Amino acid sequence: MENDLIKENTPPNTATKDDITGLAAMFKYESVTDIILYHAGIEKGINHRRLDLRFSIHNRAQVHQTGELLATLKSMIEKGMIVQGGPNNNYLKGPNWKEPQFQRDNKYDLK
Numbered sequence: 001m002e003n004d005l006i007k008e009n010t011p012p013n014t015a016t017k018d019d020i021t022g023l024a025a026m027f028k029y030e031s032v033t034d035i036i037l038y039h040a041g042i043e044k045g046i047n048h049r050r051l052d053l054r055f056s057i058h059n060r061a062q063v064h065q066t067g068e069l070l071a072t073l074k075s076m077i078e079k080g081m082i083v084q085g086g087p088n089n090n091y092l093k094g095p096n097w098k099e100p101q102f103q104r105d106n107k108y109d110l111k
Contacts, residue, residue: 022109026102027058032072033081034100036091038110040082041099045090048073 026035039046039054046054055063063069073091076082080096102108 037100040091045092047088047090
């Protein structure tokens with residue numbers, strides 16, 4: 001009954017607590033580092049603009065506003081977890097990249 005009221009009063013295209021899956025859940029519950037590791041592990045990686053946009057879309061814009069995103073990226077590059085390269089200067093797997101635990105556990109539907 002409560003969920004029906006939530007859905008009734010929820011504007012279109014807005015996820016309720018029962019609707020959160022995949023990327024939205026990952027951005028809500030996982031660390032900035034693990035989110036970056038996941039995206040760097042994708043075959044072609046991800047460029048900075050797209051990564052920043054994804055954090056904004058999934059209500060994590062504060063990581064950009066506070067400088068957390070840039071600081072985390074810099075630290076991860078220094079530690080060899082990610083590298084920048086390719087034609088779009090994407091963030092890619094570095095020599096010390098490790099798959100995030102949530103990905104190993106297949107915690108989210110990320111297809």
